[in-house]
Amino acid sequence: MSTTPLREPGDSIYYEDGVLFLLDQTLLPTSEVLLELDTHDQVVDAIRRLAVRGAMAIGVAGAYGVVLGAISAGSSEPGVVRRAARVAIQEIGASRPTARNLFWALERMDAVLQRGASDTTTELIARLRGEADAVALDTIETNRSLVECGQELIGEGAVAITHCNSGPLAALRYGTAVGVLMEAHRRGKSPHVYVDETRPLLQGSRLTAWELGRAGVAYTLICDGMAADVMRAGKADLVITGADRIAANGDSANKIGTYGLALAAHAHDIPFYIAAPFSTVDPACPGGDAITIEERDPDEVRYCAGAPVAPPSAPVYNPAFDVTPAGLIAGIVTEHGVLRPPYTESLLER
């Protein structure tokens, strides 16, 4: 059994006595507000409005949301509680379509409901709670392995470009892509990170810059359109990002803007890496074309940090993700090592 402690100081997600605590990511870096959620509806809302975001973080939040759904049924009837948990799974699952890890977590919670038909309510809730804890612990352990495995890609003084946020906020304690760079820093490799601000919701400037700054990792903030220029100037050794869903052939969905970054890296012969655990892989999805891409509210583009920046009724296209084809990906950092192409084979070999 794992000996990972379930809560450490600084954790941005944790559960205690029927309450899920979430650091509200929409308010960073200006204010650090801890949300206290006690119903699954509140979890759905927090996921939708990105108070919690990052593929793995929403997986963990979703798992605890099912526990909250079961508890807030407020019944001593196991059948009622079971139905409430199923409703929670369904509604949390409908919150955001793209991240694979949320469905991985919800499938685990659903499997708990399939077992122990003669459970009392107390037993059922305890088992749901135990499974949500296991999802959290597995996520932490997985990411600890992943950031270790990624070290082979990061040389002394390496300069990396990253997009969006894939640090501890997105993926519990260790993070993925940004986690690999933070681990390199802890090991004294002195990495430098160019951080894409990541419009429209600025997860790079608001979250990644904040996390790197707190961890003492050297970084430079840029607008998304500046990354190609950084590459052309010969300043970058590698590009590394997280992923929200990886198809069986290695095509990877990640935050909108990742694909353009991968194209620029390719044009400059700079390796582009994805860092994501196996729970991000969707074996049922043959390739990127089959990945459902969430389109979000046009006002995310018409406004920036609450201020209007376009004509109020400007027609907008606002996909939350894009797909980087496997052919542009030099390696996928997982908790079992760095996978190399062809991914149709390496993704099956774990």
Place this chain on the structure above:
Amino acid sequence: MSTTPLREPGDSIYYEDGVLFLLDQTLLPTSEVLLELDTHDQVVDAIRRLAVRGAMAIGVAGAYGVVLGAISAGSSEPGVVRRAARVAIQEIGASRPTARNLFWALERMDAVLQRGASDTTTELIARLRGEADAVALDTIETNRSLVECGQELIGEGAVAITHCNSGPLAALRYGTAVGVLMEAHRRGKSPHVYVDETRPLLQGSRLTAWELGRAGVAYTLICDGMAADVMRAGKADLVITGADRIAANGDSANKIGTYGLALAAHAHDIPFYIAAPFSTVDPACPGGDAITIEERDPDEVRYCAGAPVAPPSAPVYNPAFDVTPAGLIAGIVTEHGVLRPPYTESLLER
């Protein structure tokens, strides 16, 4: 002689009786405020803070700024006025380093000072005013030709992606790249324009979207990181942008983000065009590496529309422009036709 009227309704820059009127581009699209400038210092400030921007627009504003410098010397001594005009040329020339057209306009004003050594103050000011008017008229005529020449690139129902602003606000009345698309609309070709918002200063969402909307041209606003995804989905037929300086070999400096857009277009076999008049060409500049790139205030990246979006002291890289190498440019639309590679030859042939 040209019969272009010097002022038409809707013009965003015009001069009357010792006052230069400028539509303040920093306040669009939220408010339409006309600045009234009567000293060259105010013109320098307006150029620096981008109240007037766009390579050709700052050329015209700069030319009138020299007139204001001469008038506000407030002297009947031609020598004093001449010196004041020279100071104005120097200080306006130091306002922003990248756009070629500003220097082209200032060189014309300087040539006026070289002539007519026996001029009275009144004659000198009249000749300066006449030259500034000529710069404005030439700019308008040039752009009228340019948008006509660009029509061969725009088919019926063409879908274009553009970056930053190169419409009438940037280039007096007709514009350049966006002007080509507006002219296509006037000719009934029903173009559709994907508008990159263009961080950090959002000239795309604030200015281009506003101009296209007013002109009735169909458009869709996107964040800069979405353009590659639009191309991948097969939605775009061409990319067209303006330029601030074109080297003798065709390498073109334009708003930061243009280079990444050109790389993405290349990867998708979508033609990438520059639209800019010959006054943008710097024959003394052999290639892109010799173009001085302005770096601007880090707060432009740390803030968005006045709101903080990053840690307050985040280290930032904020170049205002990047260089797209000639090899990625399928054609350069000028007032004398569409130039094709090799540009070292076609740029000399006008």
